[in-house]
Amino acid sequence: MTGGEKSKRTRSLILPTLNPAREAIRNRNSAYAAERFDRVKGLCDSAIVLARYLADGPYQFSMAFGRGTFNEFWGVTSENTEILNERRRWLREDEGRYLAVLPEAEELLKEARELGDQVNSPLDTTKIHSAARFFGEHWEPDYLLLKRGADGARLVCGCVCFPSSWALEEKIGRPIGEIHDVVPALNSTVGRQIQTFLERLKPGISWLRSNWGLSRSAERNQHPIRKTPRLDKSVTLSEVFFRVEEQSLVALPKSDGILFGIRLRIIPLEGYAGTVEGLKLATALETMPEPMAVYKGLAPARLRIISLLRG
Numbered sequence: 338m339t340g341g342e343k344s345k346r347t348r349s350l351i352l353p354t355l356n357p358a359r360e361a362i363r364n365r366n367s368a369y370a371a372e373r374f375d376r377v378k379g380l381c382d383s384a385i386v387l388a389r390y391l392a393d394g395p396y397q398f399s400m401a402f403g404r405g406t407f408n409e410f411w412g413v414t415s416e417n418t419e420i421l422n423e424r425r426r427w428l429r430e431d432e433g434r435y436l437a438v439l440p441e442a443e444e445l446l447k448e449a450r451e452l453g454d455q456v457n458s459p460l461d462t463t464k465i466h467s468a469a470r471f472f473g474e475h476w477e478p479d480y481l482l483l484k485r486g487a488d489g490a491r492l493v494c495g496c497v498c499f500p501s502s503w504a505l506e507e508k509i510g511r512p513i514g515e516i517h518d519v520v521p522a523l524n525s526t527v528g529r530q531i532q533t534f535l536e537r538l539k540p541g542i543s544w545l546r547s548n549w550g551l552s553r554s555a556e557r558n559q560h561p562i563r564k565t566p567r568l569d570k571s572v573t574l575s576e577v578f579f580r581v582e583e584q585s586l587v588a589l590p591k592s593d594g595i596l597f598g599i600r601l602r603i604i605p606l607e608g609y610a611g612t613v614e615g616l617k618l619a620t621a622l623e624t625m626p627e628p629m630a631v632y633k634g635l636a637p638a639r640l641r642i643i644s645l646l647r648g
């Protein structure tokens with residue numbers, strides 16, 4: 338590391354004191370990072386979290402997967418009460434928006450119950466709607482169940498209380514290719530690889546990957562109906578949040594299904610201007626194809642955020 342890089346890294350470690358809400362998010366993320374990544378990867382520095390999610394070089398779709406155990410991803414964290422309270426609140430307010438279950442999900446729900454610590458839960462999986470809701474209220478991650486068939490994997494059940502600007506009700510019953518149709522160039526570049534990966538998913542492992550985006554809100558629930566504030570030319574770094582979806586894919590071999598989980602990390606960008614990680618993010622934004630920037634809702638703000646990050 339050069340002297341210049343070192344001083345930038347040091348700057349990134351001493352982030353300015355923020356307002357209490359932002360501080361709470363930072364503490365939450367540090368605690369999460371400490372618990373999860375220390376255990377999984379043996380290293381942790383909450384100040385370099387951004388770099389962890391960004392590819393070296395230009396922006397690209399990643400088909401890289403890590404390996405973990407079921408409980409590492411799906412188990413309880415220090416945020417358990419807060420997350421479950423919020424999940425239960427959205428399900429109480431508008432279950433139809435956050436929970437969807439088709440009859441084909443029965444065998445998948447039964448098998449999902451046998452995984453990890455859920456094995457002893459007093460769950461009656463013959464009542465598939467209540468089983469689906471039980472997982473939605475007791476697991477921290479959002480979850481989706483896909484049934485594999487001759488025509489690929491199809492979404493048959495899910496509880497998504499913290500969507501990143503998409504609606505479960507529009508996706509339920511659809512095959513994975515169709516679900517991804519709205520993501521520019523995804524199917525034409527890595528669509529085949531995704532299908533093959535899902536077809537051959539090796540059981541007994543929690544396969545890990547992530548997606549990232551930017552948001553003008555730190556809210557977990559960004560369902561389109563909520564009209565989350567848009568990023569535009571007027572943003573300041575203190576209003577922008579790096580929103581990561583940590584994902585786990587677990588094969589359900591008996592029911593020929595897949596359990597897909599999504600956990601959020603929400604990282605305020607304030608303090609990253611001129612840092613190694615901030616510059617890496619600026620490069621990713623600069624090299625992102627325009628249709629992808631439009632899809633991610635950051636096109637109108639992209640030049641502004643790049644210039645703020647470069648400091």
Ligand code: HEM
Binds near residue numbers: 481
């Ligand atoms: C296995 C490999 C997978 C890869 C590489 C992948 C990749 C992606 C990417 C790059 C995006 C765009 C997100 C962004 O950049 O902002 C996306 C969106 C999405 N993916 Fe996947 N994905 C995978 C599996 C799945 C699975 C198993 C599901 C389960 C249904 C799923 C459901 C979705 C949904 C719902 C969206 C949002 C689409 C929208 O905006 O309407 N993905 N995926």
